[in-house]
Amino acid sequence: MNTKAKNENPVISLDGVSKWYGDFQALKDINLEINLKEKIVICGPSGSGKSTLIRCLNRLEAHQEGKIHVSGVELHETMKDVDIVRRDIGMVFQNFNLFPHLTVLENCMAGPNWVRGIDKKEAEKRAVAMLEQVKIPEQADKYPDQLSGGQQQRVAIARSLCMEPKVMLFDEPTSALDPEMVSEVLDTMVELANSGMTMICVTHEMGFARQVADRIIFMADGEIVEQNTPDEFFNNPKSDRTKTFLDQILI
Amino acid sequence: MNTKAKNENPVISLDGVSKWYGDFQALKDINLEINLKEKIVICGPSGSGKSTLIRCLNRLEAHQEGKIHVSGVELHETMKDVDIVRRDIGMVFQNFNLFPHLTVLENCMAGPNWVRGIDKKEAEKRAVAMLEQVKIPEQADKYPDQLSGGQQQRVAIARSLCMEPKVMLFDEPTSALDPEMVSEVLDTMVELANSGMTMICVTHEMGFARQVADRIIFMADGEIVEQNTPDEFFNNPKSDRTKTFLDQILI
Amino acid sequence: YDYIKSNNELMIATDANWAPYSYINDAGEMEGFDVDVGREIAKRMGVEARFITPSWDIITSGNWNMRWDVSVGSMTPTETRSEVLNFPAVYYYTPAGFAVHTDSPITTLAGLNGKNVCTTAASTWEMYLEGSLDMIDAPAFTYKVTPGTITSLADGHTCLDDTRLGAGVRNDGIIDSIPMIQGAIEDGYPIRFLGDPAFFEPLSVATDKGNDDPELDAEIARIIAAMKKDYTLTMMSMKWFKNADGSSNDYTIAF
Amino acid sequence: MFVDTVIEDKSLHKPAFLLGLSITVLAFFFAFNFTNTIFGEFLSPVIGNPQESGFFGRLVVSFVLSIIFVLNLLLISFARLKIQIFIVWIELFFLFLAFAYSFDLELAYIFIGEPSKIWLMISKGLFTTIYISAVSIAIATAIAIVGAIAKLSNNGFAYAIASFYTSLFRGLPLLLQIYLIYMGLPQLGFMIDAIPSGIAALSLCYGAYMTEIFRAGIQSIPKGQWEASRALGFKFGLILRKIILPQSIPIIVPPTGNQFIAMLKDSSLVSVLGIWELMFMAKKIGSKDFNNLEMLLTAAMIYWALTIILEMIQARIERKYQQKA
Amino acid sequence: MFVDTVIEDKSLHKPAFLLGLSITVLAFFFAFNFTNTIFGEFLSPVIGNPQESGFFGRLVVSFVLSIIFVLNLLLISFARLKIQIFIVWIELFFLFLAFAYSFDLELAYIFIGEPSKIWLMISKGLFTTIYISAVSIAIATAIAIVGAIAKLSNNGFAYAIASFYTSLFRGLPLLLQIYLIYMGLPQLGFMIDAIPSGIAALSLCYGAYMTEIFRAGIQSIPKGQWEASRALGFKFGLILRKIILPQSIPIIVPPTGNQFIAMLKDSSLVSVLGIWELMFMAKKIGSKDFNNLEMLLTAAMIYWALTIILEMIQARIERKYQQKA
């Protein structure tokens, strides 16, 4: 496990970030720095703002106060180059969001070919390589609807990887899956972590967290309540809320 | 556990039933009798015809050869009263199929009120009772989309129960659920079994099978390969295919 | 007018809906009395004639914006029309008459009083039935029929078709231009004329008031007068307006 | 629609039903006297002069007709589905022709003359109709996409202009729009010819209708597709073109087919500007010889043929995109 | 449409953009000479007689106009969304009126007379128009439901008849349909009056269009809804009425709104049968006095008002059913 390295040129940094939905404050003064190759797991009770937080990182949601920097570029309302920032940040959704009218291969080629301007041959080669990495090269010519949930989620991961992102965001990638399929997706993610990818995962799979996380962040009510290494986090939680949460989840 | 009682006026009987999809034979000469209050679990590899079999029982699919009797009524192509037979057979689908434009309560009242001709007051009372039985009376006024998968499946069960069926069919009722929700649905089903309902379940939840089944039917390639009590089935499988299957599923 | 000369082209608007005034012949070209008159006017101006066929509504709205120069389309000059159009010269008159189904018991014009008479909506004939005809330069006439109901249809042909269904079925009689009724009779419609022509309406060349060109108007008036004088117009009328017995009509004078 | 496995029995093959049907049909044919039609003539060997055959003639005619009708149904019901559909279409088509024939039409009329009337219509009118419709359809589609985006945007100007546009151009009669463009624009200093005016009016009007259709189509695509596309760094135009519109095709195509077919026929309104299109030719040629209805029907048959072509294209597109979904 | 969180900056608030915009607008107003319009008269204190003001006058007029235009945009851009939309609508409406005004219309005309022309139109025409449209819409909807079921059934007769029907009645021009029903049915021995003929033709034609819309709507509902309903023992009609149609409303409503609006205006075609509806009154009153355009515009405004009412109803239905989905 890497040691935490604070403040040496982080990929992502949040500085006093707050966000409101109407009158409701979903994020409260979040400060956070994430370094290259770090693996972060975010957990916390439902409604605590986990999804909101990671969706702010590629500006699928807008924050209203504070600053978010990604690779040194600030995310703000009128930025011109949000597309470029987004290309550097892969995102995997809870319910996959594959493009149903494209085959698996086309799903994976779309990004490189359409926005990175890589030619079709090259894009296809890369797509096949990524599908091999997630272990479903044989499904390349099927449509998403013809795959199981676990296969779909692995395609979604491959699709993001084809863009060669610096950071991968996962928002509960296994929670819409049948249990038999959870492990195949988690395996893929572990492999990805071992390959050195910077990852930020919202998940309740505590086994996974123990195995790969450099840091676990516990959120509640829009705040970061506690962050620590997995060992410390599980064995020696500091705040009461963390303890209660852990008690519930590790029954 | 009840003892098996063969041939004493079965609720459902299949006599040499075969079914084709185009050229592909999905069911091959199935013979089966199911008695009142029996609990049957059907398992088998994917594509073995489990869904097809139970969907033939309320004629969501048509069989081409052999005879199916439900409560003594034969199911055939030109029968007049298939609706009446269907009312006696509740069915719970893998992906719930709740009516999204109706509230939970309305979903449950629809059957009794629209087709059984029970007046609204009475239907509502019954619906509330059934929602209590599946332990979600407090969700009555929500729309299905606002519920979790487990809650939706329990509503689906309640909806069927409101029709006071003689037999309940379940087609992999938990396989589209998050694992946290599986147990709440299984609990509901166990309770239902204990209340004496005749049940036919396609499921791979072997714990459930052990706990409630009177008989386990193992299917492969459109045929019934083996049927037995749970004890015998798990501890002393007769055919090789059953053994292979059990080895895979109970790793 | 200079504009016409320099373009060497006179643009003539006429509605190609009315045989034998102006219509599309079997070869798919414009033909008819109005067309001949228009050609002759252009010839006498020493320019080419070109015909275009906008709908009646468009022609009568004025504001032609020089899309065409004159209308030679059998237009009846009325007070209200003269607010947007100039009428430099009347070139012929057309008689309007009543007709009924051949089986109709009605034998005199007075017999149509209080009956249901069909006509084209917003036509001079309709105004006649309503007793509100306001033609300019018109020969004198009297209102001879006061119908009980006026059925006005967008297309005069529909009236003829309705009459064909039988006396009193959809109407008791119709009023239309005599040549038109004549055409229908020749085509085998079971109808007959009723009485003498009801009135003669003068029909004029029109120009755009919004693009006032007195020189053009004067030239047209001069040419039409000359055409009357040397009987060119009469010849044309004789050529186009034939009776069932083969005799011809000279409509350049009202009687 | 998902068809139930319990098919109503072919009631036609039950004697009781057949008898009932026959009697109903007989009553029907008897109530509407067909003695004076071509059938009466046909049966004159049996019933004598149809005009004078009276009650007996009427009975015979209706009896024969109903026998033919029921036998026909029975025979068709044994055929395979595709053949059934084909036969019924053909029969209905001939019924329609018979109906048209009842107008005592001089059908020969459209073929006489050198060149023949129908050739005149096709050579001078059809091309213009197709040309105007095709151009207008293309422009209207472009307008509709822009309009739909504007109506769904959160820019006040765009929304207001787009919604004003759809309201105005759906609200005013098309004929008035044609007048206003043809006569109004010159007042503002744009001289515009008849055909461009016609195309402009048709495009604007149908663009407004299609804006609503495209809006509904775009709205039907779930939010997740937008989010996933954005997360990949796609720009707005790309998302719309490659992700959203292709998915909304099954929802957009059926009502758009309606609009294309309606536009084909509404293109005849531009004839008020003196454009010689199909309907103009039909009306003008027909009115001269009082063979209005013949020519109208001929034009109608041509429109119908074009409609059937559009319908086949629509069906093909729907089939293609349904496979993937 | 799901709107991105990266909003283009209000470019209007950037000086460079503003300057560019002003210059473009200035060039536009200069290119199209507005000196002879009402604006010229308005500025005559500065530029003298507009007709003679020449280049200077043109420059002044276009300068003033572009200042007004840009200031207006700027002011509106600070307002809240709803107010923005409202203001832009009002402004566009007045622009449209100004455009109509450029035809030198005698607007007083429609109000003179006892009873006034507009009252005559409304009292005699509007009711008929609404009555015919409403009845036809109701019948067309009923036909559409039956037609859609038939087109989706696997009964050969039903499919063939329904598809022939949609093809024929979408394929023939509505006007011809009106003629055929009005003149053809009497030949078969049914005497049918003008208004019933008109309603029959409109219902049949729009029923055909709407059949396609309803078919698409019903098809869009997943198979699982049918299966669940059948498993509960619902009969076909009940499933359709209570389960399928309510869910397909969001897909059916926008194109159906189009059809209702189009039908409103197409109802004017029945005036060929001598029915005194809105358009007939407008044309008749107008053409007698050569105030065609005034009356047409008046009719158009009434149609527009009716359209806006329909649009509001549509929006309300859409909102209601979107909340639940």
Ligand SMILES: Nc1ncnc2c1ncn2[C@@H]1O[C@H](COP(=O)(O)OP(=O)(O)OP(=O)(O)O)[C@@H](O)[C@H]1O
């Ligand atoms: N679009 C929205 N509009 C209004 N409120 C929202 C919206 N999205 C989220 N919220 C609210 O913001 C809070 C945080 O939501 P968020 O989805 O980030 O929670 P979460 O931690 O991801 O929860 P879960 O584990 O259920 O996904 C919740 O209270 C939620 O109700």
Ligand SMILES: Nc1ncnc2c1ncn2[C@@H]1O[C@H](COP(=O)(O)OP(=O)(O)OP(=O)(O)O)[C@@H](O)[C@H]1O
């Ligand atoms: N509508 C259909 N058309 C054609 N083939 C079908 C259809 N439905 C099912 N089949 C085929 O019939 C066989 C049995 O299908 P069935 O759904 O009954 O299997 P199952 O045992 O339920 O499998 P699973 O565990 O995957 O649900 C499979 O081979 C399947 O491909």
Ligand SMILES: [Mg+2]
């Ligand atoms: Mg979340």
Ligand SMILES: [Mg+2]
């Ligand atoms: Mg199955």
